[in-house]
Structure formats: structure tokens, C-alpha cells
Amino acid sequence: MTRRDRTESAGKPKQVVVELRRAVSGILRRSRLDDTKFVVAVSGGQDSLALLDALHALRGDLVRELVCAHFDHRLRGVASRADAEFVKSLCDSYGVECVLGAADPEVPLATEEKARDARYAFLAGVAGRAGTDAVALGHTASDQAETVLLNLMRGTGLTGLAAMRPESRRVIDGASLRLIRPLLSVSRADTLAYCEAVDLVPRVDVSNDSERFTRNRVRSSLVPLMRTFNPRVEDSLVRLATNAAQALDHIEAETDAAWAGNVTEDGDTVTLQAGAASLPAPVLAAMVRRTVAMLRGDLTNVRQGHVDEVMALLTGNAGVRVDLLGGLRATSRPEGVVIRRFDGVTIATLSGEYRVDVPGELHLPGWNISAELVETDGPSMASLAGPDGLTASLDPSLAQSPLWVRGWLPGDRIQPTGMAGTKKVQDLFVDEKVPREERTSIPLLVSERGVVWVVGHRIAEWARVPENAKLALRVRAERRG
Numbered sequence: 001m002t003r004r005d006r007t008e009s010a011g012k013p014k015q016v017v018v019e020l021r022r023a024v025s026g027i028l029r030r031s032r033l034d035d036t037k038f039v040v041a042v043s044g045g046q047d048s049l050a051l052l053d054a055l056h057a058l059r060g061d062l063v064r065e066l067v068c069a070h071f072d073h074r075l076r077g078v079a080s081r082a083d084a085e086f087v088k089s090l091c092d093s094y095g096v097e098c099v100l101g102a103a104d105p106e107v108p109l110a111t112e113e114k115a116r117d118a119r120y121a122f123l124a125g126v127a128g129r130a131g132t133d134a135v136a137l138g139h140t141a142s143d144q145a146e147t148v149l150l151n152l153m154r155g156t157g158l159t160g161l162a163a164m165r166p167e168s169r170r171v172i173d174g175a176s177l178r179l180i181r182p183l184l185s186v187s188r189a190d191t192l193a194y195c196e197a198v199d200l201v202p203r204v205d206v207s208n209d210s211e212r213f214t215r216n217r218v219r220s221s222l223v224p225l226m227r228t229f230n231p232r233v234e235d236s237l238v239r240l241a242t243n244a245a246q247a248l249d250h251i252e253a254e255t256d257a258a259w260a261g262n263v264t265e266d267g268d269t270v271t272l273q274a275g276a277a278s279l280p281a282p283v284l285a286a287m288v289r290r291t292v293a294m295l296r297g298d299l300t301n302v303r304q305g306h307v308d309e310v311m312a313l314l315t316g317n318a319g320v321r322v323d324l325l326g327g328l329r330a331t332s333r334p335e336g337v338v339i340r341r342f343d344g345v346t347i348a349t350l351s352g353e354y355r356v357d358v359p360g361e362l363h364l365p366g367w368n369i370s371a372e373l374v375e376t377d378g379p380s381m382a383s384l385a386g387p388d389g390l391t392a393s394l395d396p397s398l399a400q401s402p403l404w405v406r407g408w409l410p411g412d413r414i415q416p417t418g419m420a421g422t423k424k425v426q427d428l429f430v431d432e433k434v435p436r437e438e439r440t441s442i443p444l445l446v447s448e449r450g451v452v453w454v455v456g457h458r459i460a461e462w463a464r465v466p467e468n469a470k471l472a473l474r475v476r477a478e479r480r481g
Helices: 015-030 046-057 078-093 112-128 139-153 159-163 188-196 212-225 234-264 274-278 281-296 306-314 396-400 425-431
Strands: 038-043 063-072 098-100 134-136 167-172 175-180 263-265 269-273 319-325 328-333 336-343 354-357 360-364 367-375 391-394 401-405 444-447 452-455 471-479
Touching: 015 046, 015 188, 038 112, 038 444, 046 063, 046 078, 046 188, 063 078, 063 139, 063 360, 078 328, 098 112, 098 175, 112 134, 112 175, 134 367, 139 159, 139 188, 139 234, 139 274, 159 234, 175 269, 234 263, 234 274, 234 281, 234 306, 263 281, 269 274, 269 471, 281 306, 281 328, 281 336, 306 319, 306 328, 306 336, 319 396, 391 452, 396 471
Parallel strands: 038 063, 038 134, 063 098, 134 175
Antiparallel strands: 167 175, 263 269, 269 336, 319 328, 328 336, 354 401, 360 367, 367 471, 391 471, 401 444, 444 452
């Protein structure tokens, strides 16, 4: 049996039933979800049973159709299978379609995060097949209070304080789900009272008492301790989440307004322009979070500390970088902070010396270098050619002496074009904002006299094409993937 005889309570719903259903309908109306087809996640516990019953009661009013989704995590053996049978039997009594799923036995769900990800992937699949993006979840105000505490302990900003929203979006396996939490203003005690009022007998998941899971320890130990200081501490935490969510909504609106003038998007690269440093800190932090979410698809495990590090790059020295979670790298540049996908492959360092033949071509780590003598019209070829600075026209007499390509070494100096004295190559890199991690990968063309050309940057004054010269030594550099 999945529920008791309801003869006594039929037609006489208790106040808790009225209030819970009113709370559910209120969230659906505020979210403009009337006449919607829902996938409702049902574990068999009191929260999800109360949600299923309330949504079923609202069919024909706010709810067009329901599909129940039950996921077996395979963590409790026979008990897990009994939960699935219970949910299926209850759905049959309601006349509601029930889709059962289970975790892959070859992929153990050893952590709360892995179990959650597997469950959401299942829900996304059910929603896709049902032709809807609305998934109703049974999270309550009690869950909200615990989530705020968990986020506080991990270290969080406003996003973590806002915790769960009555409505949010989540991208799962390429599908965007609209996650609805109609019970977020209802306590766990209320859902139990509701089940008793409508004669539902919830399943009991003994894993909810396991001290192995952090949330369970918060529920069984921390929250009761906090109640000794404030008996209504859960209400206080839920209010904190609501206030944080309101502040966050305002900041997001300000971020929308400032985005176009301070952010440049180019495929898998987003640049926070230098001028963004003058924005209010909450707006700038929101820009960073939004950028990470765009490039990664979500903000899972992104902490306030990560956001702070990226913000600091806008006012720090150029060339500094921060590796973020999910394969992203943020690098400070003169134009701002560049955030892009990073595959973990470091830039190749040039080591050793490579002889340059004229004519000839070299294949180096990260570069192709070619050299040839070409006809010229004189001094017009004395400077770097091309917008990327990867082509140099040089004194043709250099072709008569040994030339090498090598990486930068401490102590290297160059006499830049237009200067009477020399300058350390290291100082040139600093002046031209070359990131530290890239300096050892930049080729230097050198002769017996010294550094001829810092590829992509400057050539030596003494290596310029002489006036009225009929030939020039043309050296080209091409980056390799």
C-alpha cells in the first residue's frame, strides 16, 4: 500500500494542506508557469511526495500535465529498489506517468556531487523526451537554510548566500532546464504534516542519517546547536538568502547595463577591459562570474576567492595569470584581463641555438622561421612589416655572417631602432607588457654582434636596411599551433 484510506479526510483538507498548495500555486503563478507540463522529481521521501500530491491537485488549474521521474542511486540495495516500486505504484494510483532510472553500476556515485550530477542528467533526459524544460524539485526552506550554511563554510559571496532560487536555469548535457522549487517557502516539518494530512506514508532513506555526508552533519548537528541560540534560526537563514537574492538581482541588472561598454567577446575568449576596474566591486565581480559561466557553462565550485583573484588582475602588473577551475586561464594585459579556455599545454620554451641559412627555413618549437634576400626600394623597408610584427627587413650584409635563432637569456641587450644606447631585452618585455610565461618562448635573431631582432617586437638600430640598398634580408616568423 502506498497510502492510507482517505475516507475520513476526503473533502476536508486540513489547514496545512491548503497552505502548502497555496505556496506551490503562488510560486507557479509568479514564475508564469500556468498550464505547464512538469517533470517532477520524486524520491519517495516526504518532501517530494508532498510536492507530487500538491501538483497533482493543481492539474487542470495551473498544471497541464505531470511526468514523475524517480532515480535509483543504487546506494541502498533492496531498499532502493523498494523505493522505486513504491513511487511507481503511487503514480499508478494518480494516473501519472512514471519514468524510472538508475545509476550505472560501473560508475560509483562516491560523493554528493557525483550523485547530484547523475540525478540531474537523468532528469534532463526525461524532460527532453517529455517535450518540456520545466522540472519541479522538492527542495524546502529547511534545505535552503542548510545550503546557506554549507556555502558560508566553503567561503562564498552573494551568489552562495542567495543559495537556491524558486526558479533557476541549469544547462545539463547541452539542454537548458528550468528548475522550479515550489516548496522553497515550506519547512520540512510542513511537508511531513502535509503527508499525514493526505494519508501518504513517505519512504525513509536511512542514508539521510549517515555522517559521511556533510549536509547530513549540518542537519543533525549544526542546525540543532544553532537553535539553542535562536530557535528560529532556519527562518533567519532563509530571510538572509532572500535578501541576498534581491541584492544580487539588482547587481545583475547593473551588470547588464555595463556589459557592452566593458567586455569584449570573441569566441572562446572574453576580455574584461581595463576601464572595468572603475566599476563598483559587486558589478565587476558579477562580470567575472558571468564570464566564467559563459566559457564553462556553469559556476560549479567557483568560489569568491577565484573571483577576487581575477578582479585583482585588472589593477596588477601585466603578464600575471590565474588558472581557474574548469580549464580557464585569466591573464592581465595592457587592454585588460583576457579569460580564455586553457587546455593545460604550456607555451613551448625555446632552448638551444638554431643556425639560420639564407635562403632557408627553420622549424622550431612553436615557430617556423624563414630567411631570404629580396629586392628593396631602400629605407622604406627598414622597419618591421605587417601588423603582427612577425616580418623584419634587415641589412643584407647580415646574410654574409652567421645568424642564429634562440630564446631570450638573462643579460641579453638590444639597441632598439631609433635609440642611441642599448636596452635589456627583459626591460623591453616589461615595457611592452609581454606576460612572464611567454617570454622564454619568443625567438631572438642574433649575430656575432648581438641581438638583431626580438621577434614580434623590435629590431636593432644597426641592423636596419641601409639607404639606397638594392637588397634586404627578409626574415619571417610564423607561429605554430
